[in-house]
Amino acid sequence: MGSERSSIVLVTGFGPFGSHKVNSSSEAVKELKKLGLGVQNVKLVVAEIPVLYDHVDKILPDLIDQYDPVLVISVGLSSAANILTLEQFANCVGYDRGDIDGNLPEDEKCKSVEQAPPDNKFKSIINMDKVVCSPLLKAKNIQACVSDDAGLFLCDYIYCTAMGWMRHLNKPLSNAFIHVPPLNKPFNAPQLAQQIQVSIQAMLLQLKEKHMVSF
Numbered sequence: 001m002g003s004e005r006s007s008i009v010l011v012t013g014f015g016p017f018g019s020h021k022v023n024s025s026s027e028a029v030k031e032l033k034k035l036g037l038g039v040q041n042v043k044l045v046v047a048e049i050p051v052l053y054d055h056v057d058k059i060l061p062d063l064i065d066q067y068d069p070v071l072v073i074s075v076g077l078s079s080a081a082n083i084l085t086l087e088q089f090a091n092c093v094g095y096d097r098g099d100i101d102g103n104l105p106e107d108e109k110c111k112s113v114e115q116a117p118p119d120n121k122f123k124s125i126i127n128m129d130k131v132v133c134s135p136l137l138k139a140k141n142i143q144a145c146v147s148d149d150a151g152l153f154l155c156d157y158i159y160c161t162a163m164g165w166m167r168h169l170n171k172p173l174s175n176a177f178i179h180v181p182p183l184n185k186p187f188n189a190p191q192l193a194q195q196i197q198v199s200i201q202a203m204l205l206q207l208k209e210k211h212m213v214s215f
């Protein structure tokens with residue numbers, strides 16, 4: 001058992017955009033790196049990605065190819081959120097909002113998607129309703145909710161990119177996107193990191209039940 005290769009969880013946050021000169025997602029991910037996942041035989045890899053479509057197109061597939069993660073999670077800021085919001089679906093088309101350089105993806109479509117599902121949405125194999133109801137979250141008094149619309153901006157785009165690339169590699173769509181509130185509204189970065197950590201633990205338990213990870 002001691003010689004088994006560690007499973008990898010890849011977690012990304014975003015850089016600044018608009019009025020958000022400090023992005024709570026990247027600050028929370030930095031704190032998560034310090035905290036770790038708290039799961040034996042599972043390694044955490046983190047990255048910060050600029051709020052640019054073409055950077056997502058290049059960086060995220062490269063990270064997935066490099067690390068072969070069992071779970072890919074992106075974290076993003078939502079001004080409308082006051083608790084963690086877990087996204088179940090990613091949209092493949094409709095990206096008509098410019099990134100921080102004012103650019104759009106070609107044809108307003110996610111570049112990594114070779115063949116979109118009939119409804120133009122990918123669905124993660126992680127059951128987000130089960131995550132938010134997990135005894136792990138309840139034990140820590142962590143409140144979270146589930147959303148079915150990730151917003152058709154970079155948050156949605158990176159989620160779709162990850163699932164599109166996992167599909168390209170013929171891998172299960174073991175992906176998640178977590179929207180977090182702005183810093184100190186009401187949680188600071190270490191508090192957000194702890195909530196993300198426990199949410200990831202709950203996701204990994206689902207993958208363990210599917211025999212996709214062992215710990």
